[in-house]
Amino acid sequence: MDHDMRSILKCVRCGTCRSVCPVFDVVGWESAGARGRMLVAHGVSMGLEADKDVLDSLNMCTTCGLCEQLCPSGAAPPEVVENTRHQLVLHGKMTDAQREIAGRANELGNALGEEKERMDWLGESAKDVTEKADYVFFAGCLGSYRYPELTKRTFDILTKFGVTVLKEEVCCGSPLLRTGSDPSELVSKNLEQIKKTGAHTIITGCAGCFTALKNDYPEDLKVVHVTEFLAERLAEMDLKKLDLKVSYHDPCHLGRCNGVFDAPRGLITAVSDLEEMESNREKARCCGAGGGVLKGYPELSLELSKRRLEEMPEDVDYLITACPLCRTNLKRGEPKVEILDIIDLLEMAME
């Protein structure tokens, strides 16, 4: 508690975050910005009753971390927001969206509410699944259910490097971690299987899975994003240069929160020309989906997506991203060009 209070009091209320918080930019009320949330978190820790507006203030944060990146006094609002959500959840205070996310993930193994067989995406590639391997490809909920073809193609590229999958993979726990619920049941289900494969490294194509696996699973587990894994193996992939100009959206939980900026750019520039979005790398604006916002506040999330898309250069052929959640939400914003995963782009260069 002392630690939590210290983190909250790191904020000197200078208001620098007003200039970058994408949610504040849309909503305009102080309670919808990072400084406001720090105040609300302070209030909650002092006994402020968590009514609907308090919960909304805390849950409208996408945990994109732009405020933390620029905070002069070194405060970490996303961490404070997540901790406060967690404290409130422990006392049964949560939004319907938070309850639904946690309920579905724990009951069905995915936060999407899907009851179908998770590993169906494998198709005939099921034959390539081995009991033991050095690497495990973690498909993720969105990968498995929303982008099964992409996920299969990713796996097919990876198999030649000695990669397998978890036969009974469940949600990595990211949606629960971000929204204040306890992910430990899911974490141990995945961990048990990872141990059995003998793998030393997990590969994932999702920024949300990536940050959860990297920062909330045991430290001895090495986690890489699929773009990092492939960027190191560019020479072995036999790619041709395409006559395309693309732009790249940095997923917050891949880039800003974990420092993976160069690997995706290395892959993109190996096969196409890259023109950056107006804000990029550490300062990239959020797509608006993370932190439970897409589920809890779909209209806000849509507006955030539109504002991110306004930052796209005029004359590109595709907008590329490296996270299925970003991709899903950016698609909602009705972009002028198609949005592709980096793997889709690489596939084109392989044909």
Next chain:
Amino acid sequence: MQNTVLLEKLQEIAGKKRVSTSTADLYCYSCDASQIRGMPDFVIRPDTTKQVSEIVKLAYDNDISITARGAGTGLAGGAVPVEGGIVLDMSAMNHLVEMDLDNLQVVVEPGIVQEKLNAELEPYGFFFPPDPGSSAMCTLGGLIANNGSGMRSVKYGTTRNYVLGLEVVLADGTIINTGSKTMKSVAGYSLTDLFVGSEGTLGIITRATLKVRALPQERSVLLASFEDPELAGKAVVKVLSSGIVPSACEILDSNIIQAINAYDPHIGIPEVGAILLFEVDGTENSVREGIEMIEDVCKSLAIDIKTAANKEERDEIWAARRLVGAAVSRLDPMRTRVYVGEDIGVPIKEIPKMLHKVREISEEFDLPIMTYGHIGDGNLHTGMCIDVMEDGDWEKLNSAADKIHHTAINMGGTVTAEHGVGGARSEYLELELGKALDVMMIIKKALDPKGILNPGKMGV
């Protein structure tokens, strides 16, 4: 009138979405960056002057306090509703109404952010010079109401120098216009000047006509290192009396230098007793000449002098300087910057003496005080960091701040050069202003007979 009835009336005026009484909002609008606190009963985000006028009229008729707020970045509690009532969050009125660049002016709503205004002006080769550390988020309304300034005031002056006219809602809801579109006018008392810096105690600013300046062709930055702040202070006095007008003249003491380097290690400012940052702007020739002259003057006092190699290096130095106020918290994870006693101003000649006094006070209270600020106009920011969970630290902080304030006044200085009086420094006004404070009271009474406009502020 009961609060529920009032709420309905306010919603009728501004629309339901623009009025909030939610716990979360009331809590968020109960403070700014100062230590002043006050819980509002209503927060309203109006988007037209008409709404503001009707809200103020309603407040007037019902004796309800009304406190205007821009971005809430103030350091003196100016936007904090210490007596409750209504907070008017003006940030939704953020339009650039008119760009009249042939007449060197723009018309803005008060909620526009300083940096956004300048981003609009830049393609046309113009800028609005007052440039506080908070320019990325502070609003023009807040700047005008506090007569804010910042790093370029040594050459360009304060916000006051750029306000040609204002639209103001008076305490009873009447809308008036002050000033004129002309560069000069002596028709009547300068009411514009009365409202500039009045911190929302005399009326609510709903629109402003601002003078803008052509962007200089060239800018260059010189860093001079000194053994101690007093020597740096002497160099400033020498430079300013040698006929050069730098566009900025900033001091950073050794703690601040460490803080900047901690915030962004690759800036790598030399770790010495004190650094002066001089900026010179103008034509290519005048900039080169100005930099050479400053170098010449500082030579005998400085350990080392260097100029920023290029635009990137220069921008980096300024970006870091801008954030230093809060960045001092980074030096020690157990300590947090608290904005108290942070804005004194002294006559230029007294700068070295004041720097010496600050050091003595720091030693007396065993409290690290980091000094930075716009030394070119005698405005020093004394940054104190304490363990905010230790009551003893708060006592030390307040005693040190009190001593700093008294020392500045005794030197013929001021307790606030640009941040404002708000609720944080009211108690010193009688000492600093003497009988002039009585005149302020008379003005306040005349314009706000019921005392509903930002009560508890500015010593009135």
